[in-house]
Amino acid sequence: MRVAVCLFAILPLFVAAVNAADAPAGKDRCVVLISLDGLANFYLDDPKAEMPYLKSLIKSGTRSAGTVCTFPTVTWPNHTTMVTGVPAAEHGVLGNDYLDRKTAEKVQLLTDPVFDKDEVVTSPTIYDVAHAAGLKTAGIIWPATRNAKTLDFQVPDMAKDGWQKYGTPTWLEELRQAGIPVDKHGTYCTDSSGGGVLRDWLYTKLADHLFQNHPPNLLLVHLIEVDHIEHKYGPQSPEAYWAVKFIDDRLRDVVESSKKSPYADKTTFVIVSDHGFLPITREIRPNVLLKQAGLITGDGKGPANRQVYSVANGGGCLVYLLDPAKKAELMPKLIEKLGAIEGVDTVITPDRFAELGLASPEKDPRAPDFWLAAKSGYSFSDSIVGDDVVTLRETPGGTHGYLPNQAPLHGTLVLNGYGVKAGGQLPIVSNMDIAPTIAALLGVKMPTAKGKVLKDALH
Template identity: 45%
Template sequence: MPCASPTFAQAPAATNTHPIVVLLSVDGLANFYLDDPKAEIPHLRGLMKEGVRAQSMKASLPTVTWPNHTTLVTGVQPGKHGVLGNQVLDRATGEIVPFMIDPIYNKEELVQSPTIYDVAKEAGMKTAALIWPATRGAKTLDWTVPDVGNIKLVEQHATPSLLKEFSEAGIPWEKQEEWWATKRIRERDGMFVQMAKHVLSKHQPHLLLMHLVELDHTQHGKGPNTPEAYEALKAADERVGEMWEFLKTTLPGRATLIVVSDHGFYPWRQAILPNVLLRQEKLLRAIGSKITTDSKVRAVDQGGSSFIYIRDKENRASIAESLIAKFKEVEGISAVLTPEQFAPYGLGDPATTDRVPDLVLTAKSGYAFFDVAGGDVVVMPKEERLRGTHGYNPDEPAMQATFVAVGAGIQAGARLGDISNTSIAPTLAALLGLKMPSADGPVLQEVLETKAAE
């Protein structure tokens, strides 16, 4: 382990008696794993017995990391909070705008709805987030290391005093980029757990958000329900157990642990290339492998779904009608969603928000979308290699996410059926004695020992 003997400075217990809520996201922890006899997850199953588990949790469309982590902390769907995908198209420039690993925008520029940490901070509470998406530069986080792509951005946007504390405690925060590049993801996740322990011990924030990524990374490369995925799942379970044991020991009777995920997973062996079809229809132009920015229509992949942007405003309706018919004939596409069908998915309206696509394609299991425009094949031949992805329709059972809660304020043994990820932020607020007035989802009253006031 990278931090064999970290030192945790203890805050005076007499002056810190407030509740502490920890939201721990295990990226890619599909709900189906909780019932899988092959899954070695004794800690998660122990938490389920000691606390409460949702039968399933519906994610947001597209079922990818950035929009779903933002829904978890805002309680609203992507069309409201503005983080519509891992990437979107700038209609004016024709360029793809990446959101994932926050390369461009600070939180205030990207997230358009109040977050639970905004609400907590406004109420005078202390807040922290470690490797949580879409938090770069967040002014309402007292202690933060954002989920950014390189060490320069970490140095620029993490809390300076916190980085100094990590160094003094022997936590090698400066290794984040190197360990990602060298595929030491498990060690990296382990380091984030050490960071969380340090923050909780020294600062005791009312709210801590944290994000572990190895399971997602492994399933992308090897597929779900594979030996490699089960091994990564076992490691993630050990991290969860480590956090709960720490909370019980260090903050007895005060801490609540909520374990969630952002989406499920599907295996795939065939790639669908919508931009090839668009090029064949003379709606998109490519020079070599590069799609030109003067293209009339552009597909932007979200793994198991694809956003179709029609930039030709005058002919938008006729182009959309033609493309709907053509995409419905493509092998591997399960649905072509039009703006009239967006409302149940909370995607917003392309007529009022430029980043909202004009059409959304969703794939079947076994297929994934890619932004390739070269060649003459729209659906590639089946590959021998198995991989995995997400982004598919959230109504698909395999896309269901995980919710497990235990600790202070949680009604042990409560029965909780199918829920939405829009209920997480208001439930966190209720545990802290707060309200999220803008949330789409209700408070999960069934899990609370003392029901929140209406």
């Protein structure tokens, strides 16, 4: 699959971005992009959500009424959209998981990616542009950044021993010498509780070290505990409200640590989330139906013969037809059959791909032939086990991945600090607007971005 993304095809995009980054760059300032994974916009108006620190930043900064996210509304595509300013069809990160058509096996990007950044991200990022302009860049578990050459300091979004293999070696050694337990990160990730509390604490310690020792002009920080808890217990559950308060405290830690940077007086915070959340009680298993139709053979315990296969991304699902000779015959039948499953809200056919910023298999072989989107209360599963296409979950939970035109799926956007208006209000915006807005704050240009600069938020 590495061959599918041709680096020679990508190179002109990066050259164009580098040549365009010729405005006076803000070497005397810093932008901190902080992703609070899974923090739906609705929490900012929920009286049960204790977020005193974020609300203080809203009061002295500018807030949007929400962000429309990339479909599927999952972590890796949306974090990549936020730093490229383009939809998934252009930046190349199509989902958290997809299918390799050659092997008919699922490729999991999360949490131990099989690709370096330049092998999967096919559009210039804000950190590429900033680095080309001579600015210092850093990333703390930002998705799709493994071996990113334009992050001067970074640890990738990986578990196990990913940091030791792919983190910045000299920085990791400094962190060890400072007593920061970076070598325990893999243990935190595999903890039975999910390790989110210790992980987010660790990520804030890394940010603090950077501000003091290697002050960046652009820092990307990804905090994960809200997402982890909402998957397990559901949005707006007692546990989710606890996680919201916890993440507000970690946000405070990062913002307060920035005061140790020489750029403290010229630091801007862009606080975002990658998606919202919906509650779930039932699971849809399209592959069970495909097995019953004879299009998948196997018992789910070993390799299966797959003529058609679906790959779940929460409330979104990619469907692949793997026999080109049968595609014309099978596709209309499958659209009808899969679309009729209980809990399926929409079948997204190729005529809607451009509207939703989705790649087509003719242009990107990793792309599916069509998508399914679930209704609230339902999530998809890859399982082929059993005879039930729709099953009741043992315990309720939460997920995302659904179509983005629903208020509960809207992400958060708050801007505060240098160059930002106080008490500002923005309408619902696209998360493609984040990268070009950061570019404007840093004094660099990003001509490849499809989003717009949020000028109404800026001085």
